[in-house]
């Protein structure tokens with residue numbers, strides 16, 4: 001009788017276990033891909049929020065040393081000897097809208113205080129108010145890009 | 159003609175009664191108020207809505223001063239909230255420009271609109287209170303001990319869902335209270351490391367509370383969270399039965415003196 | 420008419436088919452025994468549920484006619500109220516957030532939720548079940564009561580003792 005090939009050792013895992021594991025891996029992967037797809041779907045892709053590019057009028061409309069708040073854009077335009085800055089009026093603590101004060105800004109919600117450069121001088125706010133990039137649009141108006149933050153103290157000069 | 163057949167066939171009136179009896183029996187198989195053990199068993203056992211209960215319950219679990227009915231009250235409040243909530247949906251509109259007007263209309267123009275809104279509001283506040291009280295009673299009576307560990311965990315999920323429902327509902331009137339409470343609340347979520355900002359974005363659909371946030375909160379509030387809560391509530395009740403009814407002093411390791419075995 | 424054997428809850432009916440309803444752990448068969456502290460759900464439990472439901476609905480109706488749910492002015496992103504407060508059940512957390520946003524808003528709530536879920540897996544000894552404030556469980560009950568009281572105190576502090584700029588105010592002044 002011709003000797004058939006005989007396995008000398010049992011394999012570590014048999015075929016059934018292997019295929020079952022493969023099946024489960026397939027199910028797991030599909031579930032993961034489906035979950036990821038659903039999460040990506042829910043992630044806001046189109047920005048339906050307020051626009052990030054803001055035209056703020058001609059530079060000479062702003063007087064030196066005055067903080068002009070553009071309420072609907074939630075920024076304050078500051079003109080200084082050094083130039084222009086756009087400072088966010090959204091409190092870095094929990095998102096209330098800050099008011100201007102003699103010393104700078106103050107938040108009515110939980111009493112955070114900021115100086116004229118938006119640096120924290122008191123209260124629970126963890127970081128200074130955001131500064132946004134300022135530039136001049138081709139038509140000569142100031143243009144603020146709220147999607148680009150700059151380090152506090154970076155003034156835009158003409 | 160009719161008189162000659164009367165002895166063998168039923169009169170019209172008898173036929174009608176028999177027909178309605180058949181109908182009635184098709185709906186309620188075990189009579190109006192079953193008085194015997196069999197009827198009372200079947201009344202619960204064979205009814206879709208009642209069979210979340212077991213046929214018999216221990217007297218101990220019925221003592222008002224044991225549960226103070228807190229879980230039942232929370233359930234009742236949830237049912238009331240579903241009912242009034244669906245009714246409010248007929249007028250409410252999740253739009254940043256319309257929502258507030260609809261609240262004013264509900265208050266002044268819609269017949270009984272203020273009643274539905276008030277009930278919904280007060281029931282929502284009370285549900286948070288009663289779920290917390292219910293949790294406290296479960297703890298102070300040691301009712302989370304084996305085999306009820308899992309039901310306690312389901313309970314914690316129910317507590318979180320209750321908070322979630324209340325919180326998402328808070329934004330919908332689109333008044334000052336709503337707007338700033340949600341601004342503050344979602345900013346807190348933003349502080350979580352790594353996941354904080356994505357979660358905030360997911361909830362708001364934008365960087366700030368606005369129209370997108372209103373729609374997202376609306377969907378969560380009227381579909382997703384009540385759906386999840388109903389599912390977990392079903393598991394909660396099912397577990398009570400599978401764990402042998404409510405907790406009971408006889409389950410203690412050292413048997414209480416005087417219990418017959 | 421079907422004959423009902425009133426001695427048994429479920430009659431021994433030869434035409435009945437049986438299904439497995441539940442497997443129970445136990446040391447002896449209890450078929451046919453009626454545990455003496457059990458009563459029928461219908462009507463004993465159902466009547467209690469019905470009464471509670473009626474009380475809840477009646478109470479809500481009375482409350483709805485007597486007290487109007489609050490409605491402030493329309494939302495205005497430019498004018499935050501002073502102070503801005505979260506819903507009452509989150510005011511304890513907001514109080515903590517006023518010390519540290521991360522600790523109060525993220526760390527402590529996460530720990531509370533995880534802690535709550537772990538309770539039944541840590542405290543597993545089957546003592547003091549089914550009794551209010553059982554002496555055997557004084558420690559566990561004491562800890563949980565402390566937790567509830569601290570949360571309650573924080574909520575009361577956040578609700579009544581915090582005024583403009585989140586500064587401490589005394590409500591009766």
Ligand code: HEM
Nearest residue numbers: 225229230232233289293301309310313314316317404405
């Ligand atoms: C939507 C919220 C909830 C509803 C509607 C609800 C409903 C109920 C009901 C009707 C019962 C029957 C006994 C009773 O009335 O006390 C019960 C029992 C129970 N609940 Fe809840 N519950 C909720 C949340 C919770 C929470 C937050 C916990 C704990 C974290 C919890 C843990 C338990 C446990 C362990 C039992 C069994 C108690 C025993 O065997 O004595 N539940 N629940």
Ligand code: FES
Nearest residue numbers: 091093094107110
């Ligand atoms: S949001 Fe400004 S201090 Fe809290």
